[in-house]
Amino acid sequence: MKGSNKECLNMLQKAFNNIKSVDGRVLPRWTKYRIYLRMNFVYNLIEEVGCSEESLKSIEKILNICRTKYIKERGRRAFFKELNGLLDDILKERMPFSRTWRQIRLSALFFLATYLLAGAGNSLLFLEISYVRAVFAFITLALIGTVLFLTLRWTYSRDFIALSIILSILIFYSFGLAYISRNLVVIGLLFAALVLDVIAIALLMKNRAAFK
Numbered sequence: 001m002k003g004s005n006k007e008c009l010n011m012l013q014k015a016f017n018n019i020k021s022v023d024g025r026v027l028p029r030w031t032k033y034r035i036y037l038r039m040n041f042v043y044n045l046i047e048e049v050g051c052s053e054e055s056l057k058s059i060e061k062i063l064n065i066c067r068t069k070y071i072k073e074r075g076r077r078a079f080f081k082e083l084n085g086l087l088d089d090i091l092k093e094r095m096p097f098s099r100t101w102r103q104i105r106l107s108a109l110f111f112l113a114t115y116l117l118a119g120a121g122n123s124l125l126f127l128e129i130s131y132v133r134a135v136f137a138f139i140t141l142a143l144i145g146t147v148l149f150l151t152l153r154w155t156y157s158r159d160f161i162a163l164s165i166i167l168s169i170l171i172f173y174s175f176g177l178a179y180i181s182r183n184l185v186v187i188g189l190l191f192a193a194l195v196l197d198v199i200a201i202a203l204l205m206k207n208r209a210a211f212k
Contacts, residue, residue: 018068045095055090058086108152111145117196168201
């Protein structure tokens, strides 16, 4: 038995409207933004693949808990944990039917590989200058890749396209330095990173129409 797509979407919209109206002392603006990203993720997923009876039940619960009085009684952390659990239930149940989300999660893997390769390339590049800089370069780029990977596994915003393009400048700049140094290993690593980065961004841009 399927839930009504329109009903599911309307309830999600009402739930977020309730969140927006919650006092900033109860839910900070940053927390509201994080909730918006996750709800928007679920909203667009349901628009693509439709709603189910199980998802409808989860959305009904979401609407019930997205109220100022409930948040005050439960506490911010307990509310956020409960909300994320309900959203995760919908994602796990609906995502296997979505081609769009499969491609976005694939882009997450490409981003992880991109920044691990870029980290390795930069660490070799800076190794001639300073061991500390080499380690710092690898850790920084590896962390960027890990954050992008984990974020794109469970949420998405068009802002990620702009962010990923800006971060690409770092890799391109490093590639330029590697080219000047004539270090073929570093050039190879950073070139591979750039190729994977382009593929990852292309996958995001291909599916950008799915996100409001």
